[in-house]
Amino acid sequence: MGKILLALLALAPALMAAGAIEGEVQKQSLNVAAIVMFFIFVAATLGITYWSARRTKTAKDFYTAGGGITGFQNGLAIAGDYMSAASFLGISGLVYLKGYDGLIYSIGFLVGWPVILFMVAERLRNLGKFTFADVASYRLRQTPIRTLAAFGSIATVILYLIAQMVGAGKLIQLLFGMEYEFAVIIVGVLMIIYVTFGGMLATTWVQIIKAILLLSGATFMAFMVMVMSGFSLETLFTHATQIHPKGLEIMAPGGLVSDPISAISLGIALMFGTAGLPHILMRFFTVADAKEARKSVFYATGFIGYFYLLTFIIGFGAIVLVSQNPQYLDAAQKILGGNNMAAIHLSHAVGGDLFLGFISAVAFATILAVVSGLTLAGASAISHDLYASVLQKGNADQQKEIKVSKYATVALGIIAIILGIMFEKQNIAFMVGLAFAIAASANFPILFLSMFWKNLTTRGAVIGGSLGLATAVLLVILGPIVWVDILGNAQAIFPYKYPALFSVIIAFVGIWFFSITDKSGDAEKEKEAYEAQFIRSQTGIGAEGASAH
C-alpha cells in the first residue's frame, strides 16, 4: 500500500493531466453498451467533420475555424481541451485514495486560468493570428523566434500525445476489452480524420460535445451520490470516514505537498505551464475579438471549477459505494483496475450497465478530443511557423500551407501511434510533467515578455528561452522521477520532482540579461517597434477579425 501511495505521489501531476492508467492492466470482457455508445459518438463526430470540411477552405478556417466561435462555445471547448480523461479518472481516483489531497490538486489546475485571463488572453487575441509564435515573433526576427517557438510547441505536443496515447490504450483495453495496439490505432486514425478534414472547426465541436457529455455524466454521478447522502456533505463525509482505512485523515491535507519548494515549484509549473501550452493558446484565435476571448476564459474557468467540485464528490461517493462492494474488488480486496477506476465503478454502482457504458464512451471521447487539439497545435507549428514563416519567409501559398498542415497532422498521428505502442510498458509518468515544464520555461517566458517588456530582443529571447528549455529537460532527467525511478540510480542529483521554479527563473534571468546587453542595431529597432505592438495589444487596432462566412 505504501509503495502504491509513493508511486502515485511521484506520478501525481502527470497522472492528473495525462495517462489515466499506469502499469499493467487486465483486459476486460467486451462491453457492448459502451461500444454502441462509442459508435454513436464516432458517427456524430464524423458527421461534424464532414460538415466542417465543407466550411474549411482558407488557412484561417483551418487553423482558427474562421475566428467565428463564440466566447461561450470556446469556453466549453477550452474546458473540453483541459478536462482530460485523466483529470476525471485521476483526480476522482486520488480523492478516493487520499480524500482531501485530491482537492488540493484540482485547485492547482484551476488557479492558472484567472491569471491567464488577466495577463494573457486579450493581448494574445489582439496580436496573434494562428499560433502563439505569431505573438512572440511580432516585432522580433521571425526565423530564430519561430524556430524556437515551434520546437517548444512540438516538444510539448509530442510528450503530451505519448502520455495520452498510452493512457488511452490502457483505458480502452480496460473498458472495452480491446487489444492495446488496436485501441491506440483507432485513437490515432480518428484524430487524423478529424483534424485533416475538419481542421479547427471539427476539433472545436468534438471538444464541445465531449465537454457537455463529460459534465452531464459527472453531474449525474455526483447528484446520485448526494441523493444517497440526503444532500448533506456532512453525511457523505461521515459514511466515507467510517469506511475508509485512513479514517478521519482523508478530511485533512495528507502530505501530498510537504516541502514548500516543491509546492511552489509545482504551482509555477501548473500556472505558467497552462499559459504556455500551444493547444490551449491556439484556442484564443478562434474567437472574434478580445471581448469574446475574455468571455471564453470566464466560462472555461466556471466549467472546469464545477467539474473539479464534481470529481471531489464522485471520489467520496466511490469510497462509500465502491470500496466495500465485492463486485468491484479483486481477491485481495483491492479495487479492480486500480484506483483510477473508482469513477468508472461508481458509474456502474449508481447507473447500472447502461450508465457504465455511457461513462466509458465519454472517457474514450475525452481522449479523442484532447489528442485532436494537441495534434492540430503541433501541425500548425510545423506548417505555419516552420514551413510558411521560416522556410518560405512568409510568402507561402495559402493552399500549400494547408496541405503541409494536413501532411504534418498525418505524420504526427503516425508518430503518436508508433510511440504510443513503443511506450506501452515504459514509465511515462514524467512526460506530462516535462511537457508542462517546457511550456512554463520556454514558451511562456518568451510569450509573456514579448507582450510586457519593451527591451526584449531576439537575442535575449532565443538564448534565455533555450536556457529555460534545456534546464527543464536536464532537471527532469536528473530529478527523482527519471534518475531514480527509471534509470535506477540510488539518489537523485536534483532533489525536486518539479523543476519549474528553477528553470523558469533561469529563463527569465537569461532573457533579461541577453536582452539588456544586446547593443545591435536590430535590437534598437525591436525596442522601437514595441509601442506600435503595445497599442495594438491594448486596443485591438489592426487585429485579425472573424472571416465573413
Add this chain to the structure above:
Amino acid sequence: MDQATIEKIRNNPKYQKLVKERSSFAWKLTITMLVVYYAFILVIAFSPATLGASMGGITTVGIPVGLAIIVFSFAITGVYVKRANGEFDKLTQEIKEEAGKA
C-alpha cells in the same frame, strides 16, 4: 499602424487612462489570486492541522476553504470580464473612433 496614428493614440488621454486603469486592475486581481493560492499552499506545507481542524462534525475547515477557492477563482474572472467588457471596451471603442480606426 503608421507613425501619425501611433502619435495620435499615444497622446489621447483616454488611451492613457485605459492603459493605466486596466493594467493596474489586472495586476491587482492577479496578485490577489496568487496570494490566495499560495497562502493556501503554504498553510498546507507548514500547518496542515489548521485545515484538518473539525468544524463541529466530520467536516473540516479545509473543505469550505478549498471549495471557496474554486468558487473564488470563477468569481474573480467574472469581476474582470464585467469591467473589461463594459467600461474598458467602451473606452477602447472611443479611442478607435477618435483615431479613425473604428
